Amino acid sequence: MAKVSANYEAVYIIDPAQGEEGTAALVAKFRSLAEQNGSAVEVEEWGSRKLAYPINYKNDGYYVLMSFTSEPDFPRELDRVFRISDGIMRSLIVCKDA
Secondary structure (H helix, E strand, O other): OOOOOEEEEEEEEEOHHHHHHHHHHHHHHHHHHHHHHEEEEEEEEEEEEEEEEEEOOEEEEEEEEEEEEEOOHHHHHHHHHHHHOOOEEEEEEEEOOO
């Protein structure tokens, strides 16, 4: 039997070149996307941190942790949106229930 919903965590790194307004807009975009497709959305902004290794010649990034509950199809769509969004350097989505 397929799972109806599960708990997920997504961590994504925003390019610091986006500026404060661009960063806030991206965080709001992904929060609203998660709220439309899931529930129990919590967003924790870790802020600007030094990267473990340079990504595209950049040494810093703005880290955001988002926890949510959704059906199994949404994380796949969220990952696709992360990949095509300008300003997202890296992202990782994990299922906490598995």
